[in-house]
Amino acid sequence: MKFIKKHGVNIGIIAAFSLFAGYSVYTDYLPGLEIIKGNFRTFATELISMLPLMFILIGLFDVWLPKEKVQKHIGAGSGIKGSLLVALLAFMQAGPLYAAFPVAYTLWKKGCSRFNIFIYLGAFSTLKIPMLMFEIGFLGLKFSLLRIILTMPAVIAIAFIMDRYYARRSFEINTL
Amino acid sequence: MQLLLIITGACLILSFIGDRKKTVLGLKKGAMMFLKILPTILTVIIVVSILLYLVPEQKIAVWFGEESGIDGYVAAALVGSISLIQGFIAFPMAGVLVQSGVDYPVIAIFITTLLMVGIMTMPVEAKYFGWRLALIRNSLAFIFALAIGVFMGFLWNLF
Structure with missing residues (x-):
């Protein structure tokens, strides 16, 4: 609950973007598809591939x-x-x-x-x-x-x- | 990227051999930190993706190139401060800008602000350090980036 309260605006933006992305894919809305397949995918790939590794190292650093x-x-x-x-x-x-x-x-x-x-x-x-x-x-x-x-x-x-x-x-x- | 994967893998294995409980605790701590910051980072990349779509690269080249003198410097500093472009894209892009006639000092300002000033990532920075520090650090970096560009202008023709 505290998490949702703290991130209210962020979660709103993420939800809105998810809806927009879903709508774009469903109706082949071109600008939407370009945003998702272009910049967003580059950033998201970086986020998903690199950040978890970084945080694993940070966690290990912390305990050792x-x-x-x-x-x-x-x-x-x-x-x-x-x-x-x-x-x-x-x-x-x-x-x-x-x-x-x-x-x-x-x-x-x-x-x-x-x-x-x-x-x-x-x-x-x-x-x-x-x-x-x-x-x-x-x-x-x-x-x-x-x-x-x-x-x-x-x-x-x-x-x-x-x-x-x-x-x-x-x-x-x-x-x- | 692959190097990071190898290093992380090696550390994990060593850690597991060393102390299983400690490793699990470390992983839990890391995961919690990751989850806590994830929504903020996601929001930042969504906003930046949309902004970058609205302002394509070609437009940026025009801003830097045709306006000579102070205007080009300021344009480079502003674009660099707002953008969130990875080095893998930024350096080739800067290379293209140089070929289309943009001066090296302007490129220096663009690269330096790109690396040091992060207006779009300030919400993430503020989560950790507070808004006051985020504002001060980014302002200082902005001023020094301009100075670096000016010095670059002096030094470039000396060598």
């Missing part, structure tokens, strides 16, 4: 990694080494930005520092090793290198500003 260990390596006082470690973790992952949020939540719960959470989000959103070859292929090495060189300071600056901003405020990542 002891808080003290995580805290020691990427918690407050872990310094540049900790930030590099978090960035490296982010670089190796793939997927859309919303896949980073639950990981950030788990890291935070395990004692990752606030600054490193922001570094993680920034690093995750800007550079992904699995994607890098793809980028170089289409836009060239010069573009990719310049982009990365310019983006890294921006990621660090954003993390610094946000960390400063939250120094006097309470910072929490919700359990949902």
Whole structure:
């Protein structure tokens, strides 16, 4: 019941879209079919194929990694080494930005520092090793290198500003 | 994708051998987190799918290409911030834009906002971090993306 209450609007939109999709398929309504078979299918495939795997890993991470260990390596006082470690973790992952949020939540719960959470989000959103070859292929090495060189300071600056901003405020990542 | 599958599979097997109860608990936790966020993500992809249908790629190319100077920069930043396009589509698309005469700094702004700013996914972000953080992070990313484009413009011809 709580679930339905919390997601009332979302469930309404999903139900309406399901009806629209059903209607489109039933009556061969072309714009509807194009939406479903084009963009929606691409996103839904990504969602269904990748996200469950991510959440399995997050769940396992949650039960296996002891808080003290995580805290020691990427918690407050872990310094540049900790930030590099978090960035490296982010670089190796793939997927859309919303896949980073639950990981950030788990890291935070395990004692990752606030600054490193922001570094993680920034690093995750800007550079992904699995994607890098793809980028170089289409836009060239010069573009990719310049982009990365310019983006890294921006990621660090954003993390610094946000960390400063939250120094006097309470910072929490919700359990949902 | 296949790599993720292999890694997850390996971790699962190792975890099961290590401790069955712990593994089940972990899977339950993961599943609960997944189910809780699923409706929000589904809504986002529905809205984005419809928006992307209404504004096709060719239109975007026109916005970036023909308007030179500041207009092109701003158009790229806005489209990049609103869109939710995966890298597998975005990079080839950017490649096409370059070939049709769009400048690299404009492409840099488009790619950077695309990656860092997510207006459409802000409801998901806010679920985890709250609206205040989502707004601040996205605004900062937007400003820095513009700066990256400007610097790119300076540096591009130097090398």
